[in-house]
Structure formats: C-alpha cells, structure tokens
Amino acid sequence: xxxTFIMVKPDGVQRGxxxxxxxxxxxxxxxxxxxxxxxxxxxxxxxxxxxHSEKPFFGELVDFITSGPxxxxxxxxxxxxxxxxxxxxxxxxxxxxxxxxxxDYASHTNFNLVHGSDSPESAAREIGxxxxxxxxxxxxxAIEPWI
Ligand code: IDP
Ligand code: MG
Numbered sequence: 001x002x003x004t005f006i007m008v009k010p011d012g013v014q015r016g017x018x019x020x021x022x023x024x025x026x027x028x029x030x031x032x033x034x035x036x037x038x039x040x041x042x043x044x045x046x047x048x049x050x051x052h053s054e055k056p057f058f059g060e061l062v063d064f065i066t067s068g069p070x071x072x073x074x075x076x077x078x079x080x081x082x083x084x085x086x087x088x089x090x091x092x093x094x095x096x097x098x099x100x101x102x103x104d105y106a107s108h109t110n111f112n113l114v115h116g117s118d119s120p121e122s123a124a125r126e127i128g129x130x131x132x133x134x135x136x137x138x139x140x141x142a143i144e145p146w147i
Contacts, residue, residue, distance in 0.1 A: 002080045003033070003136075004117045005126035010068035012105075012113040013037070018071045021101060021114055024087060029145030030077035034135045047129050049109050057110070072130045073081065081123060084116045 008018050026032070040048070045062045052058050075084065081095065089100025093109045096102035105113040117123035 001076060001078060002120065002123070003074055003076050003127065004081045004084055004123045005115070005130065006084060006117075007074050007115040007130075008071040008073075009065060009111075009113055009115060010070055011064075011111040013071055015105075015113075017105060017113060020105075022071075022073075023096070024101060025075055025084065027088065028077075028083070030075045030080055030084070032073060032138055033076050034074040034131055036131075036135075037071055037072065039069050040072075040130070042066055044129055048126060060110065071094045074127055074131060074136055076109050081120060082119055084098055085118060088114050088116045142143065 005019075005033050009070035012018065012021060022032070022035075042062060042076050046053070047067045049058065049061055049065070052061060055061075077083070085098060089096035089106075091102075091109065091110060091137065093106050094101065096106060096112070098104060102112045117126050
C-alpha cells in the first residue's frame, strides 16, 4: 500500500473543482486519509518545488502556488503514485489526454489544477512538508471498493 500527496492548486480551488477532483480519486477506489484547505508559505512552496529551483519558471511557480488557498491531501492505495499521475494527466497541457483531470479541465500548463507526487521519495517529502504525522487518520474500510 502506498501513500501520495495530491494538491488541488489555487486555480482548481478558485474554479470550484475540489469536489470534482476528490470525486475522481474516490470513485477510483483510493482512500483519503488527510485533507485540508490551506495557504502554503513561500518556504513550503520552495521546498515543495525544490527540484525546479534552477528553472526559469521557478519564481512564477512559487508566486502562483502561494497566491491563494490550495486543498492538500494524502491518499492511499496500491500503486497510487503511478495511477494518480495517470489520472492527473501530462504536465504540458498539449499532451494531457482527454479523460485525465488536466486533459478535461486545464487549458494552460501554468494553471494545470492539480499536483501529484512522482515517486515514493517525493511523496514522503511532500507529505512531511504539509502535514503532521497525526493528521493522517488510520482506519480500516468496512468494504473495499474493488469487491
Ligand atoms: P508535474 O506537476 O506534472 O509533476 P513538473 O515538471 O514537476 O510537473 O512541474 C511542476 C509544475 O511546474 C507543473 O505542474 C506546472 O504547473 C509548472 N511548469 C512545468 N513546466 C512549466 C513551464 O515550462 N512553464 C511554466 N510552468 C511550468
Ligand atoms: Mg512534479
């Protein structure tokens, strides 16, 4: 079982797409174990996007991600890191297939609605940057979604 960090970015929150995005992961059968509306600090944003610190768009990216509330979440499921990235769709808007979140709702790469961790190491780092250990609720489901 894997965990990943999923975040509805400020554009998704402002466009009223939290429910739509959460709904897709729920219907897929993944388990939500933590979630909150928050405004992330510049320090958190710079840590979150540290791998892009040398890119020309880094400043813009940090400005954008701190520009308003986000909906930060921890989701759990088998192979959730790769499966959630498939559901989110490709980074560049021109490559994001219809049927994916970005393919269905995003029309600009800089405003692509949602973030999902790309590896177990990124997931652990990103979750630790936004949540306390005690924020994650441990529970067993009465019924698994694939039954
Ligand atoms: P990902 O969100 O699909 O993992 P990354 O390559 O990690 O994509 O890039 C992080 C974020 O930076 C993207 O989601 C997008 O918002 C932004 N970004 C990526 N490439 C560009 C670019 O060429 N110009 C502007 N923003 C970009
Ligand atoms: Mg990334």
